[in-house]
């Protein structure tokens with residue numbers, strides 16, 4: 001984060017925001033700056049990438065699904081934007097430790113013991129490490145004693161949109177993001193690569209909520225894509241993973257995505273449309289008349 005902080009100091013904060021008497025490396029100034037940069041960065045990534053995905057990738061027919069909620073997109077955005085500032089507080093504590101030099105982040109490729117191959121290896125190990133940690137944290141959040149406290153709000157969205165990607169309770173959001181922040185304290189990592197991975201992580205998180213269920217055939221059993229994560233939202237205790245299906249397979253929680261077997265949410269919408277069971281606003285006629293859908297697992 002010191003790279004981002006340096007740019008912010010140079011072009012905005014030092015000339016325009018802070019009094020000249022505040023040194024750039026003062027602790028309070030660094031914490032305040034990190035809070036601003038982290039919140040702005042998270043909001044821009046979430047809203048910007050979320051909007052691109054929502055308008056250009058997300059299939060809006062999914063909004064006709066009986067489990068799609070009233071005003072859901074607005075509710076997802078509101079929930080995420082309320083949680084992000086809270087998530088940023090402990091996150092900034094970790095960024096501050098990193099800026100003060102307590103992490104293993106390095107500036108130059110020459111600092112990597114293995115040079116460029118070292119960078120490539122650290123990218124792989126970052127993905128494997130965070131995938132493993134998120135799997136177990138996510139499973140822990142599903143424990144019956146914990147679930148209702150922190151993780152349930154993310155499961156309100158049975159048919160998520162890209163804006164559900166960051167719609168977490170603050171504790172849930174921080175815990176699931178923790179592996180990304182812990183990694184550079186445990187393993188060496190290039191600073192620029194860390195920033196790129198941070199952006200990638202945000203893109204991926206949005207992508208598994210974007211309703212684009214396509215995965216190359218050869219990768220369906222390896223990659224945890226939107227089809228896999230949609231089944232997590234629909235059927236609850238399957239496909240906890242983030243990038244890969246590895247830990248779901250090892251942990252016995254893998255479920256082959258219903259969307260890839262022609263039984264996904266879009267097929268449900270098309271069947272209801274063909275049967276004339278969808279009312280004008282996308283709700284089923286049963287819903288519109290006050291009856292609830294069966295076969296839905298809420299917890």
Ligand SMILES: [Zn+2]
Nearest residue numbers: 138142151232
């Ligand atoms: Zn979950």
Ligand SMILES: [Zn+2]
Nearest residue numbers: 154160209229
């Ligand atoms: Zn989700």
